[in-house]
Amino acid sequence: MPILPIVQFPDPMLRRPCLPVEAVDAGLRDLARNMLDTMYAATGRGLAGPQVGVARRIFVMDCTWKEGTPAPLVCLNPELRDASDRLVTNTEGCLSIPGVPALVARPEWVVLRWSDLDGVTHEEKLDGFAAICAQHELDHLNGRLCIDLMDEAARRAASPALATLGAAA
């Protein structure tokens, strides 16, 4: 399977709000498979459309494959239906922003609705790492990055590394 190039910060592609996926065809199935292969090859746990140059509302994730229990998920047109009032802070990485861990506070759990490649609608409460990962990937579809959510001190600490990425682009 082809491994796709991953769009790197500060490419403006990462800031484009994505359009809905209209139909599941062979091209979209190929895209989803290639996105999963690309994510695994890059040893990531999630990858969103814009990160491979596709401004459509699709992301893939697999939060448990590194622990030996792969659970690949393809989420089409995902939306948040509910979210915890309680925030938890975690360090997030992004394949498009290598070497810049971001300390981010997010709702502890979310209820996510999405369609799969068979046109089936799912609605699930996600918690733990799955909740973080889903929110991170959903943000990508709205042109939002984890570094946008850092507090002022974390942003200052990360700014030399971000400047280096910008200079390299």
Ligand code: NI
């Ligand atoms: Ni990311």
